[in-house]
Amino acid sequence: MTNYILKRILALLPIMFIVGLFVFFIIHLIPGNPAAMMLGPEATPEEIDAFSRLMGLDRPIPIQFVEWISNVVKGNFGMSLFFQGQSVTRVVFEHFKVTLTLTVLGVILAIVFGIITFKHMISDYEN
Numbered sequence: 001m002t003n004y005i006l007k008r009i010l011a012l013l014p015i016m017f018i019v020g021l022f023v024f025f026i027i028h029l030i031p032g033n034p035a036a037m038m039l040g041p042e043a044t045p046e047e048i049d050a051f052s053r054l055m056g057l058d059r060p061i062p063i064q065f066v067e068w069i070s071n072v073v074k075g076n077f078g079m080s081l082f083f084q085g086q087s088v089t090r091v092v093f094e095h096f097k098v099t100l101t102l103t104v105l106g107v108i109l110a111i112v113f114g115i116i117t118f119k120h121m122i123s124d125y126e127n
Contacts, residue, residue: 017069020069020072021065024064024065024068025061025065028061028064033048033052034055034057035048035049035051035052035055035057036048038051038081039051075089076089077089077092
């Protein structure tokens, strides 16, 4: 069983890499300057250039990809653009508790309703 799980995990790694590569390059094919889109139409060219340098968007795309993959492997997902001054990892974990609670509650309700439905199916079948 351990060998099976290990093989599945090892098979998952190249798939995750390929999907990450695909998504990364598709996002870079979107027309327009990402820094200008994030800062809005009121941003000056100097602000756009500074933001591009800060986010690493001024580097070649292959280098951006390697840096992105190395950061993802380390668990560093960068800084949130919407929650100023907080890391993405921190924002995700802050909301994870609520998500986990809702998921567990949903699973419990699904099991209870499944049992009730099954009992009604059996009683209808017997009659």
